[in-house]
Amino acid sequence: MNAKRINRIATGVIYFLVGIVVLLLVGIIGNILVSGVPHLSWHFLSSASSSFEAGGGIRDQLFNSLYLLLLTLIISLPIALGAAIYLAEYAPDNWFTQLIRTTIEILSSLPSIVVGLFGYLLFVVQFGLGFSILAGALALTFFNLPTLTSNIEEAIKGVPQTQREAGWALGLSNWKTIHGIVLPAALPGIITGVILSAGRVFGEAAALIYTAGQSGSTVDYSNWNMFSPTSFLNIMRPAETLAVHIWKVNTEGIIPDVNVVSAATSALLIIVVIIFNFGARALGNWIYKRLTAAKIK
Secondary structure, eight states: OOHHHHHHHHHHHHHHHHHHHHHHHHHHHHHHHHHHGGGOOHHHHHSOOOSSSTTOOOHHHHHHHHHHHHHHHHHHHHHHHHHHHIIIIIOOSSHHHHHHHHHHHHHHTSOHHHHHHHHIIIIIIISOOOSSHHHHHHHHHHHHHHHHHHHHHHHHHTSOHHHHHHHHHTTOOHHHHIIIIIHHHHHHHHHHHHHHHHHHHHTOOHHHHTTTOOOOSOOBTTOOOTTSTTBTTOTTSOOOOHHHHHHHHHHHOOSTTHHHHHHHHHHHHHHHHHHHHHHHHHHHHHHHHHHHOOOOO
16 A cells, blocks of 8 residues: 555545534534524523513623633633743743643533532631622632643744744843743634633533522612622622523523523523634634734735
């Protein structure tokens, strides 16, 4: 068997395996969208849910999911970015650095329900935050940090060393080279890492059941005082997300249209993740072009 034939066989096998992955992805997403999209309506998106009546909506759950995601990224992104810069640019190759990497790998392998129980014991009980958006965001920060740090570190390491040397040759300090040359060049990879981690955070349920809890009273969207108990911006109120709502309606089963609500909520969850992915990538490309005057292929 000659080399060309072996190459064609290997290429065919690779395409076949990729095709299986694509078909599985299309099948799963397609089934969710086909089952749920017909039940989506403005009333469903803009009205509050009810645990006992049919026809309820998911307005509060959708806002809570986006609010929790934003708060989690605000907390975790600076920490992950600083840790990634240290590991990629400053950390020497010694036992301490290896300990940090091992810790990150251990944290990334923890089941989300373990993170949720840890968050419940530490933030809800020990720190007295109760079931709240803040407790959920802090728990998700532990869940999000390992993946986000690793992705940003790999993006920074992917910048060619010649770009760093060019900055040093111009007389720039190491830090000016990093934030002026390396970080803008690594921005597409950083955005990809943020997208991947945000997708995990947005669809997380187990960790939030024990920390953010479930929505209680109706949220007042006209109340902008974030210290008010009824304000939609209050980070100390309990908050039920889309993923937790799917779990709740299926386990309780006390609303008449549970299958419709579950299917529509699942479809909306997928749609929001897709929109967030494309939107964040477009924003990252725009920022990259503004900072580097380069073209994205």
